[in-house]
Amino acid sequence: NAGVTQTPKFRVLKTGQSMTLLCAQDMNHEYMYWYRQDPGMGLRLIHYSVGEGTTAKGEVPDGYNVSRLKKQNFLLGLESAAPSQTSVYFCASSSSLSRSYEQYFGPGTRLTVT
Amino acid sequence: RKEVEQDPGPFNVPEGATVAFNCTYSNSASQSFFWYRQDCRKEPKLLMSVYSSGNEDGRFTAQLNRASQYISLLIRDSKLSDSATYLCVVNRDDKIIFGKGTRLHILP
Numbered sequence: 001n002a003g004v005t006q007t008p009k010f011r012v013l014k015t016g017q018s019m020t021l022l023c024a025q026d027m028n029h030e031y032m033y034w035y036r037q038d039p040g041m042g043l044r045l046i047h048y049s050v051g052e053g054t055t056a057k058g059e060v061p062d063g064y065n066v067s068r069l070k071k072q073n074f075l076l077g078l079e080s081a082a083p084s085q086t087s088v089y090f091c092a093s094s095s096s097l098s099r100s101y102e103q104y105f106g107p108g109t110r111l112t113v114t
Numbered sequence: 115r116k117e118v119e120q121d122p123g124p125f126n127v128p129e130g131a132t133v134a135f136n137c138t139y140s141n142s143a144s145q146s147f148f149w150y151r152q153d154c155r156k157e158p159k160l161l162m163s164v165y166s167s168g169n170e171d172g173r174f175t176a177q178l179n180r181a182s183q184y185i186s187l188l189i190r191d192s193k194l195s196d197s198a199t200y201l202c203v204v205n206r207d208d209k210i211i212f213g214k215g216t217r218l219h220i221l222p
Binding site: 035040041042043045090102103105106107108 | 213
């Protein structure tokens with residue numbers, strides 16, 4: 001099993017450009033998440049999904065959109081990138097939202113917006 | 115007040131020593147608790163869950179104090195490979211809150 005994979009690993013964008021980050025998991029997990037991690041800020045939840053076809057906003061959703069058309073994939077889109085979106089983006093998945101669960105993270109995407 | 119707070123460190127500890135750090139949470143309705151480990155430039159990985167009765171996994175011991183609203187992580191006989199950032203994670207009403215992490219450096 002590959003676990004959680006993310007594409008691409010690195011990307012540099014100019015302000016105003018758009019891009020899509022792809023997350024894929026092969027563990028048949030229902031729940032998937034997108035986080036961003038910035039120095040001194042910790043992990044912050046952008047959007048999450050509790051199943052195929054469903055998405056919900058997290059703590060910092062502005063400037064991002066997501067889609068979960070297939071259970072194994074969770075896409076994060078930036079329509080018009082801004083320098084404030086320079087960050088490391090992590091995707092994660094879990095089998096449930098029950099009390100004892102584990103989130104499995106992908107290796108991250110390092111995005112720089114100039 | 116932030117919902118989950120950790121001392122950012124760094125904790126610089128000689129190899130073989132014992133080190134402990136705490137994480138405080140503000141919401142008494144928090145239901146479950148975890149420690150994650152994150153190596154430099156890598157993704158977070160679950161280290162251990164934290165139970166009310168306390169739990170041990172090899173050199174690692176986690177404790178929960180609901181009355182004072184904190185969890186702790188104790189590492190005995192520390193190894194160079196223990197150098198990492200340790201993230202405290204709290205689950206409340208299906209909401210997951212990550213602490214900013216405590217950096218640990220084990221010195222040879």
